[in-house]
Amino acid sequence: xxxxxxxxxxxxxxxxxxxxxxxxxxxxxxxxxxxxxxxxxxxxxxxxxxxxxxxxxxxxxxxxxxxxxxxxxxxxxxxxxxxxxxxxxxxxxxxxxxxxxxxxxxxxxxxxxxxxxxxxxxxxxxxxxxxxxxxxxxxxxxxxxxxxxxxxxxxxxxxxxxxxxxxxxxxxxxxxxxxxxxxxxxxxxxxxxxxxxxxxxxxxxxxxxxxxxxxxxxxxxxxxxxxxxxxxxxxxxxxxxxxxxxxxxxxxxxxxxxxxxxxxxxxxxxxxxxxxxxxxxxxxxxxxxxxxxxxxxxxxxxxxxxxxxxxxxxxxxxxxxxxxxxxxxxxxxxxxxxxxxxxxxxxxxxxxxxxxxxxxxxxxxxxxxxxxxxxxxx
Numbered sequence: 001x002x003x004x005x006x007x008x009x010x011x012x013x014x015x016x017x018x019x020x021x022x023x024x025x026x027x028x029x030x031x032x033x034x035x036x037x038x039x040x041x042x043x044x045x046x047x048x049x050x051x052x053x054x055x056x057x058x059x060x061x062x063x064x065x066x067x068x069x070x071x072x073x074x075x076x077x078x079x080x081x082x083x084x085x086x087x088x089x090x091x092x093x094x095x096x097x098x099x100x101x102x103x104x105x106x107x108x109x110x111x112x113x114x115x116x117x118x119x120x121x122x123x124x125x126x127x128x129x130x131x132x133x134x135x136x137x138x139x140x141x142x143x144x145x146x147x148x149x150x151x152x153x154x155x156x157x158x159x160x161x162x163x164x165x166x167x168x169x170x171x172x173x174x175x176x177x178x179x180x181x182x183x184x185x186x187x188x189x190x191x192x193x194x195x196x197x198x199x200x201x202x203x204x205x206x207x208x209x210x211x212x213x214x215x216x217x218x219x220x221x222x223x224x225x226x227x228x229x230x231x232x233x234x235x236x237x238x239x240x241x242x243x244x245x246x247x248x249x250x251x252x253x254x255x256x257x258x259x260x261x262x263x264x265x266x267x268x269x270x271x272x273x274x275x276x277x278x279x280x281x282x283x284x285x286x287x288x289x290x291x292x293x294x295x296x297x298x299x300x301x302x303x304x305x306x307x308x309x310x311x312x313x314x315x316x317x318x319x320x321x322x323x324x325x326x327x328x329x330x331x332x333x334x335x336x337x338x339x340x341x342x343x344x345x346x347x348x349x350x351x352x353x354x355x356x357x358x359x360x361x362x363x364x365x366x367x368x369x370x371x372x373x374x375x376x377x378x
Contacts, residue, residue, distance in 0.1 A: 003283055004291050008359040010279060018343040018364045023158065023186060023322050023355035026212050031279050032272035036214075039271050054267050061274035065219050068277070068285075069203065070194040074256035075227075077220050078270055082185045083110045085204025085220030086152070088260055089181060090114040092230035097122030099149040104128045104135055106349070108158045111183040115152060128153075133160035134313055137172050150179040155193065156186035159348045161312045161322025161355075163191065170199030179226060185209055185218075189280060190289050190321050190357075201226035207269070210321060210357070212276040217269030222257040236262030280358075288358040295356045296323045298365045306376075311351045324351040337375045343368055 010029035013019050019027060042050055059073070066073040079085045091114075101115040105127035115125050128135050128143045128151075140151060151173055156163050166182065173180040181202040184193060189210035195203060203221040207213030222230055232253070237243055239259045241252045253259040280288055296319070303310055303325050311324040327334055331347045338345055345368075346353045356364065 004287065004358050005361065007279065007283055008361065011359050014359065016342055018360075018367045020354050020356050020360065020364065020368060021344045021346050022209055022212075022357045023161075023353060024346050025208050025215065026210070026357065028212055028214055028272060029276055029279050032213065032275040035271045035275040036268045039268055054265075057274065058265060058267065058270050061270050061277070064274060064277045064281070068188065068193070069221055070196055071221060072224070074258065075221055075223055077222070077257040077260040078265060079204065079218040079220050079260075080216055080266070081110075081206040081208075081218045082183055082204045083114065085218055086111060086181070086183060086202075087114040087117075088220055088232065088234075089202045089204070089222070089230060090118060091233040092260075093150075093179075094229070094231070095121045095123050095149070096147075098147045099123045100145045100147050101125050102128055102140060102143050102148060102151045104130055104153055104157075106130065106159070108154060108183070110185075111152055111154055115150075123149075130157075130162075132313075133157055133311065134162040134318060135164065137165070137168050140169065140172060144176070148176070148178055150181055152181035152183070154183045154186060155188075156191070156320040156322065158186055158322075159351065159353070160324045161186075161320045161353075163187065163313075163318050163320040165317065166193065166198040166200065170197075174199045179229070186322065187320060189277075190285070190292055192285065192289075195221055195223065202230075207273045207276070211273060212280070212357070213273040214269055217266050217273050220257065220260065222260070224256075227256065232260050232262070234262050235259070238263055238265075283358060291358040292321045292356060293319065295360055295362070295365060296321070296354070298362060299323050299354055299356075299368070302365065302369045306372075321357070322353060322355050324348065324353045326350070327352055334372070334375050338368070338371045341371050343371045 008014055011027050013027040062073045062076055065076055103125055126143050126145055128139050153164055170180050179201045180199055182200050184203050184205040188205040201223045206218035208215040238261050239253055241254055242250050309326040311326055331352045335347045
């Protein structure tokens with residue numbers, strides 16, 4: 001039996017749902033439930049006695065995330081979510097009046113509002129115009145303006161699922177002397193990202209989508225190369241080098257990304273994230289990616305057989321885990337119809353959005369089309 005098929009047993013949601021909505025809030029595996037339950041029972045019986053052990057485990061998870069991004073663990077801080085990480089970067093950079101930030105349009109608010117919030121400092125945002133959901137380096141160049149300081153993009157568009165060419169964008173930013181920031185929540189865990197190779201200075205992602213983790217736990221990457229540009233706007237007892245010394249105060253900030261962790265950590269969330277990453281590691285991230293593409297191939301074939309207009313790019317280098325399509329009539333009605341039959345999808349910008357994960361299988365695809373056909377025949 002394929003190891004990916006055995007992973008399915010880690011997701012009890014499969015017993016009563018066809019869950020195709022991992023671009024929203026994903027179910028978590030039983031391995032994560034077990035890890036968090038053991039931690040909470042430990043706290044219930046012994047309080048903080050095992051605090052040193054928790055900190056060791058957190059560093060293990062930090063290393064796991066660093067391996068995903070091909071960076072050093074010291075370049076990563078744990079955050080609450082994607083917005084949290086992007087806001088740390090936006091608030092931590094020293095801006096000059098007239099500086100410009102380039103952002104795709106349309107874009108998810110997490111990668112919009114932190115930059116628009118800088119208007120009071122005289123920072124302007126300009127838009128990279130998408131065409132049918134996609135954009136390329138030439139579109140970034142068209143949006144370029146004097147005093148452009150930073151380009152911030154989503155690695156994968158939340159709506160139609162367009163995957164941008166991070167390597168090409170990073171090369172462009174490098175040549176122009178522009179900082180490069182990435183919202184990676186819709187790709188991290190299923191699409192390889194090499195932050196060094198791609199020239200990414202900052203990256204943020206929550207864990208509750210493709211990383212199969214609970215809400216409230218995310219990461220921010222701050223590269224060694226850009227570390228000196230960013231100063232934390234929030235600090236606390238853990239931000240300093242001698243964090244355990246509570247009697248002799250010594251305000252020397254940690255030299256790396258860990259200074260962006262101001263206080264007590266979300267230990268339970270980090271435990272859950274670590275368990276989920278280990279599960280994906282066991283399966284092999286390349287095989288996870290291949291399984292999701294295989295499932296989306298089945299969806300593409302079924303939609304094309306039914307003459308349904310697919311909104312997502314089908315170019316191999318622009319595909320992601322998200323596949324969206326247009327439906328004549330009312331996509332919200334289809335969403336409700338499928339939901340009543342325990343088939344979970346979402347609607348974004350008037351499109352029906354499918355986002356399977358590696359534990360889904362061809363039977364799930366067949367059940368989706370069975371539901372779709374019933375809806376269309378009404």
